Amino acid sequence: MTMKLYHISSSRSVRPLWVLEELGLDYDLETLDLKFGSSGGENYKKIHPYNKVPALTDGDMTMYESVAIMQYIMGKYGHGHLSPKTDSLEYGPYLQWLHFGESSLAPNIVTLMYQLYLFKEEQRSEDIKSHAKREISKYLKMLEDYLGDKDYILESGFSAADISVGYSLLLLRLAQAKDLMTPRLDKYWKTITDRPSWEKISKL
Ligand SMILES: N[C@@H](CCC(=O)N[C@@H](CS)C(=O)NCC(=O)O)C(=O)O
Structure with a gap:
């Protein structure tokens, strides 16, 4: 099953989107219009209870927080790209x-x-x-x-x-x-x- 990223142009979803593109991964993108407090409407509430972006689904897993999503994608599918090894001084x-x-x-x-x-x-x-x-x-x-x-x-x-x-x-x-x-x-x-x-x- 392909990962799906919920995105609003120029919003924090740019972070995981950038990671997905740098890693060359397959993903679906759903772009929402920004409406403070209700972006994506009632349907999107099932993904994010407060209608914020980004959110990511991967199979049965749903998560939000842009930096956490970046870490999830890199940890699971990144093969060590975009981050130094854990035993490195960096x-x-x-x-x-x-x-x-x-x-x-x-x-x-x-x-x-x-x-x-x-x-x-x-x-x-x-x-x-x-x-x-x-x-x-x-x-x-x-x-x-x-x-x-x-x-x-x-x-x-x-x-x-x-x-x-x-x-x-x-x-x-x-x-x-x-x-x-x-x-x-x-x-x-x-x-x-x-x-x-x-x-x-x-x-x-
Ligand atoms: N710390 C969160 C912040 C999420 C956030 O505030 N997203 C903004 C877009 S940049 C949003 O959805 N704003 C619309 C709203 O609050 O209704 C993250 O990094 O993902």
Whole structure:
């Protein structure tokens, strides 16, 4: 039975989609329209009780959370691609950056999106907006420092950590907060998206 990924364009489902494409796996894709709280309607509630994406089904198994789905696909079907071996010195830092994308960067970027345009003006707060901006800048600096002059997060090359963090940089672009991007991270963004897999998924 083929895996099925539930997707909304430019949403967190980009992460597992990128993994599926990089690994060249067969999958079905169901694309939903974004409707906060009800994407996919009543039918999709059977897959995700709160209508969020991504979700993945594989036979009788259903799961959500983008980074967990990435780990599931790589662990079960990845044959060691996109992640270093567990006995490698890179394994710890790899896990750290894999989770950093969603756990540290994304929540602050989403908060900023609410403060910039998702909330009505009377719901917005200058304090929350500037706090989110400061946190994002701090995390981006951590990323820049770790990247140094490497092309990718890991010395050994492109990995799922770049996919996880890379998606959050896409989110930052969508947040209309380009002022927070730095020339170094722009260069990194160009490097990780200069791949046939990105060419395909950026249109989905
Ligand atoms: N931590 C979750 C976040 C999932 C999430 O918030 N997805 C957003 C799209 S990026 C969504 O479905 N938003 C619509 C909604 O909340 O109704 C993950 O990484 O999968």
